[in-house]
Amino acid sequence: MRLPHRAEALPPSRKGAKAGRVAVLSTGTELLRGRSTDTNLASIARALEPIGLEVSHHATAPDDLDRLVEEIRLASARAGIVILTGGLGPTEDDFTRRAAAESFGRPLVFRPAAWNAIRSRFRRFRIPMAAINRRQAFLPRGARILPNPNGSAPGFAVEAAGRFFFALPGPPREMIPMLRKLVVPRLAAAIPGGPRFRLWESKVVGMPEGNVDEIVRPIVARRRGASYGLTVSAGTVNITIRVERGSPLPMARELRRKLGRFLLGPKSLEETVGELLLRKRRTIALAESCTGGLISHRLTNVAGISAALLETVVCYSNRSKVSRLGVPALTIRRHGAVSAEVAAAMAEGAARTAGADIGAAVTGIAGPSGGSKKKPVGLVWHAVHYRGRTRAERRVFPGDRTAIKERAANFALDLVRRALSE
């Protein structure tokens, strides 16, 4: 299984600006066919940030030996550090090992240490091993093995002439621990100088992007060597400010003054709400209708939340709203299931029946059917009950079923955040 290799090796790394640049290559025909979505670029970018490295190039390559070699060469011409993910599996279309060997002009050699690690993993989990897994133990000559504690595919690193090449597995669950433990420390030690910039980051809830931009732009423009970027996701605007030297904090203070309660902080809404609940030792119960459990799912992504979240009732049926939460049947008949009155009764009922300090509720029409002229698809009532007071707010969200669920969940979480912050 030793493979022939092409003669020409990569040219040696140029010194200077490009040496500290990072190129990321995602491999997989299935990515180009839309069968899966790449999240590794984002994980790599965030992991390199604290050591002052920024990703300047990214490309997605198919499972094709020649194309993969072409992309590795292009990436190596553009950056001194190349991090490649994917294509390390046992199957015939996993070309990363061969492509790296060809790009560096080195043969593939069998590595007993890698093979032993693969075999012992299969034994430990008592999984029957397919014979082709042996392929995964062939690596370019001189490569350092990067052990993979969460999967069968070992990664590898090739360092030559001031260049760094890392091949990591595609599944994030395997890739991320290896990135943090093996790649980041190596680069931190090898690339001198440390952080060359500082970032400040915060989310804004409840304000359109253009208006956020009108507030951020003049503040950043006054500061030399500062730049910023905005991204939008389900009604939340994310601000990232970057300064070449000094601290971004004076700008952050000014933004906090101008954006007030719209400024969330760097964490996600659910983390922010979860931490507020735990810090203030308040308990919460949720009543979800059109969001279908999404608020509860997001809040339970926060570790330790079981001390605050007592229970959630997803009351999709009217019967459930009455029997589980004590919403009066008459209120539903009179005002309809999507109304301020029912949302308020759901929030109060959730808190009362669970014995929680806070009750939060959502009822709306996520579509695609069920809308009317008076109550269109996207109409959502949100309510929060806390300290004897109930507040209900109405919104009409654009988008499809998934988008409406997401926006309603965001709005409800923000209502809880504001109630807890008062």
Place this chain on the structure above:
Amino acid sequence: MRLPHRAEALPPSRKGAKAGRVAVLSTGTELLRGRSTDTNLASIARALEPIGLEVSHHATAPDDLDRLVEEIRLASARAGIVILTGGLGPTEDDFTRRAAAESFGRPLVFRPAAWNAIRSRFRRFRIPMAAINRRQAFLPRGARILPNPNGSAPGFAVEAAGRFFFALPGPPREMIPMLRKLVVPRLAAAIPGGPRFRLWESKVVGMPEGNVDEIVRPIVARRRGASYGLTVSAGTVNITIRVERGSPLPMARELRRKLGRFLLGPKSLEETVGELLLRKRRTIALAESCTGGLISHRLTNVAGISAALLETVVCYSNRSKVSRLGVPALTIRRHGAVSAEVAAAMAEGAARTAGADIGAAVTGIAGPSGGSKKKPVGLVWHAVHYRGRTRAERRVFPGDRTAIKERAANFALDLVRRALSE
């Protein structure tokens, strides 16, 4: 605001193989910084598939005029069709309009039609408009305006010398409808020949990738012009088989015979379960502990599911398991909250209290804390109650809190699928 432009235009398109190739460019420094994740590549790939076009190149470009021009030129050298997403917003770092103008050697000109559409959108939603939104009405001369019904940024298309360039907004909610309505029909009409290949796709649940590969490989290898790819996500393996001519169905039949109940079909688990419930007119109630509402959230992404899903109780506390679902307190004391007995009692209680045909339940330890030697983090009990029978299954899942939630949700949905398929 008319901008200077460089003299050299793009070289005319080469005829032949490259004309039908598609390159996708995702723009945004925030993508390279890991502040957001690109899903547009996948959406574009899937939308082009029915008209026989495949994405052969993909790159991510920062918000930098020169780099964006470089990437547009590189993409245009590699493919006759370039689809770019992002960078059409109103802010200073939205460079797509300028970069396209420079790449095609055309000036930016003010387009009153685009400007009117932007203004009327802001009026309709009664959003105060920031002055900078006027930038969005400057497009390369000769470009066709692509109206954006879901956002303020119009897209545009430039067609010249057999080349196709499309610029679409970054937010998927805006991009996808424009892609389907304006880009796909245009390319279908312009690129002759129609589909040049056929794909067959299915998911496999409950079998490791290497074993799936050993079954798929020989079946595909026997067929000329056939290839396949596997992707893995949270314990589900996705198979895509591609044939150059003829039908992939004989191979699909063989796979169905060999994979049996492990073969799911092309749809997601929640769609499969949702459709089974609706077709068989069965109602369901869920009881979730460690999955926190994720199963309910996923099932309620299926349109029309309100006819089948009566309610979900996320019973994070023991009290909730007892009071909401009637789990005997003694059973919890004797066997612990994470046990076959409690999972079964939760499933039975969910069905009984909701008056549903099926009850499904999950109880486990999602971590990071709460594990012990006997009951480690990742231990999950799943149960389904249907037709008077209750079945409980135990699994220990690897990964972090999010991964454990996802795998447990998949396993529980698959249990329901299997119960409904018997």
